[in-house]
Amino acid sequence: MTTNAHGPAQVVGVPVAYGLETFRDRTREQNDVLRDLADAHTRVVTIVGRRGIGKSALAARVANSVQTVQRWRIVNVSSRTNGLSVERIYLDCARSVGGEAEQELLSVWTSGKTMVDKLMELLSVFAETPCLLVLDNLEDRLTDTGEPVDDELRDFLDVRFRVHHRLRALVTTQVPIALAPAMRRYESRLYLDDGLPSTDGVALLRELDRDGEAGLHRIPDEELARAVRRVHGVPRAIELVFGALVEDYLTLPTLDEVLVDYPAREDMVANLAQDRFRRLDYEARMVLDVLAVFGRPVPAAAVAWVVGPMAPDLDVTVTLAKLAARGRMVTVDRTTRTFALHPMDSDLIRSELDPDGPLGSRALDRRVADWYANSKLPAPRRHSVDDVLPDRYEFAHRVRAGDHEVAAQLLNEFDEFLMWRGSAAATAVMHEQLRGQLRDPEIKLGHLVGHGMSLVGIGPLDKAAEVLREAVELVDEVGDLHLTQRATFALGDAYRLLGRLDLAIEPLNRSVELAAQLRSPEWLSRALMSLSLAHSYRRELDLAQQVAERMHEHAETADYECGRAQAYDATALVALARGHWSEVIPATERASAAYRRAGVTEALGYVSNVQGLAFAALGEYDASEAALLRGRDYGNDLNSPRTVGLCLHNLAWLHWIRGDHRKAAETAQAALAAFGMSGGNDLIAAQALATAATAMSAGDLPEAARQLWSAAESSRGNADLVPAEWLELEAVRLAAEENSRE
Template sequence: MQTPTTLDERIKNLVVAVGEDLRRQLSGALRTLRQADNPRGVIVETSSIALVLIRSLLSLSGRKPPSDNLFDCIECAVKERLLPAEIASYLHNPRFLSNKADHAVMSITPSAHDAEILLSQLLRFCEWLYCDSEHGPRLPSIYSGDPSLMAELDRLRQELIEQGQRRREMKRESIVGLRFADIGGSFKDRGDEMSQLRRLLAEQTVKMVSIVGRGGIGKTALLAKLFAEIESGALRLSQGAAGMGADGIIYISCRGTDRPTVERLFHDVGRVLGCPHDETLMACWRDASRSLGEKTRFLLSKLREGCYLLVLDNLEYILADDNTIADRELKDFVDICLTTPHSLRLVTTSRNRVVVSEGGMKETRTVALDRGLPDDEAVAFLRDLDHGGDLGLRDAAHDSLLEAARCCYGVPRALESVAGILSSDPSLSLEGLMGDAGLFNDHVVKNLVAENYRRASDDQRRALEALAVYNKPVTSTAVRYLLRPHYPEIDADGTLRALARNYFVSCQRGRSTYELHPLDQQHAYGLIPESGAYSRSALHRRAAEFYAELRKPPGEWRSIEDLEPQIQEIHHLICAGLYDEAAR
């Protein structure tokens, strides 16, 4: 094989064989060297790419990679006769970093010459993998299509198309947005708070009810329990509502890309009211001659009768430092809602108390979740978490469970993490876990979340990191797609099911989607490397590509919901720092 003389030519020669993604990463490493003059960054990037490729060589040959250590994987590939010693010598270079932990602590101060040598050696390995004239490619492009994955993407795209068609056939939608997961019989106590919420929502003068409490205390679970009653009709807030206890419900999570805008609220209220109100509302919104106040009052004039509910979950994500709503238009919309007669109720959850205008304060009420579950309820909750009795909780002595409940301050997420840790380590007893005094202090929730993550397997950590990148409910296909270029051997379905059993992720059975609790999402996301082939930016780029695969054909573009894949794609491109691509 004739070897091109420059790095640029060698990368260009690889394009057809390796695919666009790997070419982009190799070209990016070269730019890091030449434009940013950052040899350290080149070494991080090339080491990450080498690890991905060598792990893929093992996985696609039916061998399980021994670890995330590059040199361990090289030795395994040589031992299995997948990698000649001559080629292995190109990678077994002390300039390469052995694993992700070394990316943060580099024992050498590399020069530009060191980085160029390393990139050249990585290219030699790629040329052997993909461009050998005698043997042909030894490794199919790890970025090429997987037939089963492509078929699943086709199915998801078709589901979105059919959902849009069904939505257009409906005269109106009584529920808009992603409903809460069914918490079933796991909900405990909160009787006083439930009674308070029922009473406040029935009061005509109350326009906004906020549930406020620390992370993991159970705010969303409380709201899910309340709205299950409303959806079933057990709690009736409008006598004229058919089937439900309210005339319409709009669910919005303020996490990730689902953050509310006033334009979206106009659209969602239109969906609840149906034709012809949806068209008149959007025409009002597009009318440049009207002020925001005039537009908002027109919308509220459509909601004079009955009871309509707007749910804003995790409101803290859209609050400014002074706890006012950061988006000026949305802030003004809420302030007008609090001072204008109508039948719309705002219901929010937040870690912080939202600050509203002085004129709207008397129409606002706060339900504070400032305590964990009572002792008896916390003990019962721990027993319920051990359905099969395998964790030693269901049949444990009352005093042992009581001690655990009190050390967790009765916080539901902390109690779930205790069960998760015991589930992931069959050799660990409750007493053994409680013996770790460093876990049980004022930061017990965060400590247990971190401990649960630490005890997770490598495959589970990668799945958690994938969910953290998406930061919204997604299917196992989304996780599989995100991880495939880096960890093609991971069984996404099995791994996610195990995580759900370990109370690490929540699963909505009807939708077959998985998501992380906000505390777990923040922890997992914070541990993803900031640079390299496997990094936050690389994963966000891959997430953007996933949503690009789900785009509907232009003939199906009838409303903003039909463009949801594009919206998600743009969001992840921005998170990846690819602003030019996001603007196209």
């Protein structure tokens, strides 16, 4: 891998196949792929075929040609090396451009923008810069029907078809990607169904037996061709046939004897691999077992560390050298000095391991996890997502070993680090793997709090509340005040955001009490803020004002700038709920200024939304629109769908009162889409407002009035939405207008 700390990297990531110098045939397929990549209309070339058919080898050959002849940059991403995810794609593509552009892209990744906006920024860098992104073994990230298994990958596939760029993708997969018809025009798909032609299969066998050890030089081409046809020309099967011949020094089988026990069917590659590995000696098999459990390229020292206690006399370096000789069973990357099994071999070997044996998969996973535990960076030295890769690998192996309690303790140490660096979705996925697996109450509580807080950030809120309810049920048993305070706050805040206000008050009050007891200015201010907002939503405005005044006192006593911002924020919402419009504007201005001084941007969208409503009430429509659009942009930047939904919903009403009902309907539909991601009753209000605006555009005043009444009922109790009274007054006006027509 070529890298440059000060400039672009010509090649990023481990090449997705081995032994390009022995690559056989596929000349037509290679030319087809190169032709399609050169076509300006092609965004993705997908090579589809069964395991072992040579998809990765063809992709690697194409990448090598593009890099050496056309001087394109190459980014290799595989599910079998560092993992195939949008996070990995983004970071490696950023590394390929280097310099200031890389640093800007890394800042975007950690900014809190939506995934779509992050990807738009990434692709804009490649507007005129040719680069080939090789995505190997994509089937690991697809369902059986070809659908992406996560929303981030779905967003990536969608955005790359919508934006002009020169970041071409070359995909290998066993399962075709399920693309919408509109996207298919930008994809070229190559089905690699056939194995190598007999002549090329024969040439590959002779290349493998270069030194004549297997005696293939004495076998006529016709017999070798028959052997190739017997295994359907599958390149990896041909390699395994050779391995079975050359490594059996006990029975010294003939080629026919090797082939006779393996019928020509789809699982024959697996049968060949099992036969080959069974004939290895104990030391070699142990090394292969360890490499299979690692499942990614690792240095010899890693294998030796894992093997050490189980076979102290085994010379791992010598064994790896023997296995790597002639590229037969283990491949070596001389640049990184790492060893790896072919991914198919890793899968097959691992499947044969006894899970519970003394040298079984769980025991090896524990040793591998321990190696990563000893290799990871201390917390003060972690600055990027890549800095916690060893922690994440350790977590994966702890889970595979069935050590869920240990895995949960580990995740609880770095999940918040990932959340704050744009990888909340990855954090939630890891927590999801632990659901229902934990018994220790304290460990389980930490996991539930972390999982719930990650879901509060990315949604859906209903699921976040479900997880946090489970956490709160544990707090008394555990007795950890810090976790109890976080759990009760997160649950109360989730209920508030969901509009379930009667359920929000009790946990928020408890969270306030605990934060005061723990003398935590930050958490006390957060809890008081949410409590004041909940009272405002419930129209308990005197209580909301009392809490806001306490927030002011607390912020001054603690000299806490963010607390000052939150106090003004709460005060503004109380004034809004009272209809004291002229008091809202200065309070929101002070809140915004204090938030900026504190370096806290998360709440600026909500503040702008409140300000927009106040300007609308005062008849200052231009100022209202500017504030609401500003709030929407803050929400998009911070990946907060609820903030976006609130601002768009209220902007739709502004379009209504300005008489543009068509635009009101479009904007309300956009609000509906945003609320669909965050959940809660806001969605019902947005749907009713969108339907009312559509009816109004069609001149159906009775239906518009009915839907306005529905919108008013759904928004009642949410001070962040257009006041229900405004909607009711308009419904009454429409009814009167309809009556006057009659």
